[in-house]
Amino acid sequence: MEFSSKLLENAVYEVSQLPGIGKRTALRLVLHLLRQPEAQTKNLALALQNLRSEIKFCKKCHNISDTELCEICANPKRETSLVCVVEDIRDVMAIENTGQYRGVYHVLGGKISPMDGIGPSDLNIATLIEKAKAGEIKEIIFALSSTMEGDTTNFYIFKQLEPYAVITSTIARGIAVGDELEYADEVTLGRSILNRIPFENSLKSEQ
């Protein structure tokens, strides 16, 4: 692609560095900004810069926060001995939306993925083990994506936790609520039969 302007070329290049955005889409977005009032571009640039330079991560759970301690960790009504391990802040938001969880979180910041060069030391695992060592945790719930990387990460942390008296569990893998049985894959269906739960429990959870 040849550009008539260095400024334009530069802007398109920077936007196309974002994941899932190619050069054409980047050009479309940049040209859109040029058609909008200048304030919009200014606000966008400022919001991104402020976020990147001023963002804090909760020192307890590594969730994104504007304060030292995030709202969840600072809430005295939360059970701090029940810790849900998630990949990133989107998962915290998703679980919070269910309104079913009263414990706190621990945000890893990713999954162990040798293919992408992400090892255990790149994630917030050490601080979780520290908390377990200090006896602050009764139960850890693994809530990572059900992928190879997620399972690897679960297993790595599980092994690290062995010396300490911590109950570990994972969120239930099974058929999604509202799904037709015939479209479920074999592995999921197989596991949902192996890990079947008492019928009374399924009634309770819907309340």
Added chain:
Amino acid sequence: MEFSSKLLENAVYEVSQLPGIGKRTALRLVLHLLRQPEAQTKNLALALQNLRSEIKFCKKCHNISDTELCEICANPKRETSLVCVVEDIRDVMAIENTGQYRGVYHVLGGKISPMDGIGPSDLNIATLIEKAKAGEIKEIIFALSSTMEGDTTNFYIFKQLEPYAVITSTIARGIAVGDELEYADEVTLGRSILNRIPFENSLKSEQ
């Protein structure tokens, strides 16, 4: 969506103002930036801001340019009496890529579209008519997208040009009706410039 940080919420909001990017995608992009080195966000913000504040439009053809006159208009080898009317800079880039065109351009900055509240006065049409009035133009090639809005715009300009001795043509309808110009392949686009037809003929063929 509830966010744990105002800074994050603000950044996601601004990114989601871009066309085709919803809140979820915006969050994904913003979280990606947080995982990258701070320089990347800085460069992105700077590139967008610089583009918006320093961009110039060629005073002759309204193409995006870093200088008063764009490279194409400033090129003495270009036939300045042959003007190709296009919607935006992406179309200039697409036609330049074919290597078939030796004239200059006139960038309208959009199409007449009453549905979107875009009338003739919102586009760079007056300057084109001025050029025709001054006798600077021998031939005008309409190269707008082959959509209802494109045809309307063509026809409007065609009517405005009637008092002046200007040959008008449209690129050949080798491009499928309803297709956007930017997605056309180079061969089709190149041929459609070589085989342009008098504008009156294009009216006949559509009846």
